[in-house]
Amino acid sequence: MKDLDTLKYFLGIEVARSASGLFLCQRKYTLDIISEAGLLGAKPVNVPIEQNHKLGLASSPIFSNPLAYQRLVGRLIYLAVTRPDLAYSVHVLSQFMQEPHDEHLEAALRVVRYLKGTPGQGILLRADSDLTLQGWCDSDWAACPTTRRSLMGWLVFLGHSPISWKTKKQTTISRSSAEAEYRSMVAVTCELKWLKGLLLSLGVRHHKTIKLFCDSQSALHIAKNPVFHERTKHIEVDCHFVRDAIKDGLIFPSYIPTKSQLADIFTKALGQRQFEFLLRKLGISDPHAPT
Template identity: 70%
Template sequence: MKDLGAVKYFLGLEVAHSKHGFYVCQRKYALDIISETGLLGAKPADFPMVQNHKLALVEGKEFADGERYRRLIGRLIYLVVTRPDLAYSVHILSQFMQCPKEEHWEATLRVVRYLKKCLGQGILLRSDSALQLEGWCDSDWASCPLTRRSLTGWFVLLGLSPVSWKTKKQPTVSTSSTEAEYRAMTGLQCEFKHLKQILQSLGVEHKQGMNMYCDSQSALHVANNPVFHERTKHIEVDCHFIRDAIKEGEIKPSYVSTKIQLADIFTKALGKAQFEFLLGKMGIRDLHAPS
């Protein structure tokens, strides 16, 4: 083993050190993707995916080079390591890897054109950040038109630094938006437990309750209501899991408006204004952007 000094480039990750902290991006990796797809001269896109898309219902012509599609999606999946803004679009497009259509390929190329707009975008792990976890969770109820399963998204900050994010389809069908939101809260609490264990292994004690922000007042009511009824009996395990965490002071659920719900960017395709607004609140930076 050798001490190679401070890390600067590792497995496509570029790390810049300063008094403000560590800045991690994948600029060269993103540039390789744009070059490989032949879009170096293409017009950049302002956001990765159009609103109200119907990609799951596309029945057009199959894309001739399925292997090329799968390769590009695989590279985009790795890019999500430092690009939370791509989590939703890559999640949607990765569902068609078995049999992609022409429309799916065009949607993927739009994501690549979006990369061209913000090539050096990455995450800043700040040195002045408090070691306090807080997270946002959201869901898009019955969003899959084929299975009617809901989409869960969560985003976790350690102080002011983004450390974890996820877009995931729920394993079962939720019968109401409240149930879908509650399952999103459960997913975020599992992530909280995992991150607390990592911090503990690094010698960081996290004794304070973790703030959990949700934009569903009904889900928060279920979390704080000790009485079970017919609407919650089929999610009883999740109910106990969240309520025990609240009772023990592990989490502090709070309501947040949908307009400032950071996890909204992980559950649906947003327009330019809302997309850029939420992205600016998430601690995402682009050191290569003109000042």
């Protein structure tokens, strides 16, 4: 074993230390992606994916070199390790690996043009963290135009720093938006339960009830109401799981308006104004950008 001194660079992830905390980014890796795509001189865009896109119903010709598309999207998937702002767009693009169309390639290159304007963007793990967990969850009901499955996204903060996030298509079709929101609540509850155990193994005892923010009043009502009825009997296992977590004092679900829902950035393509607003709330920044 060798002592390689203070961590600065590991598998493409750059680590910068300051009194504020640890800043993680993949600037060199990002510039390599831009260079390989031949877009070093391209004009940057403000959001990684267009609003109201129809990539799931693409009708353009099939791209002639799928390996190039697969390589590009594969690199973007690894880049999303320190870039929560890419989670949704990478999720969408990765669904067309087997048979990408020209429209999908154009969308992937748009993500690269977005990176052109924010190559050093990353997350700050703050030094003043109180080591308490917070969860945020959201869903987009029947988002997939072909399977009609809903898209869920969730985010976990440790103190004021984002440490875990995901965008994922739900495995079953939800019969209502409330059910889709509730299933995303189940997913983040599983993650919070695991993270609490992980912190305990590191010697950090999390005694406080974890706040869980959801923008669906119906889903919150299902979570807190112990009465089963016709609309919830088919998700009984999930209902028991969340209600047991509430009863055990693990989580405390609360309502938050949709405009302030941080997990919204993981479930849909947003306009520039809302996208940048949520990025600031997430604590995503670029210390290399001119002030």
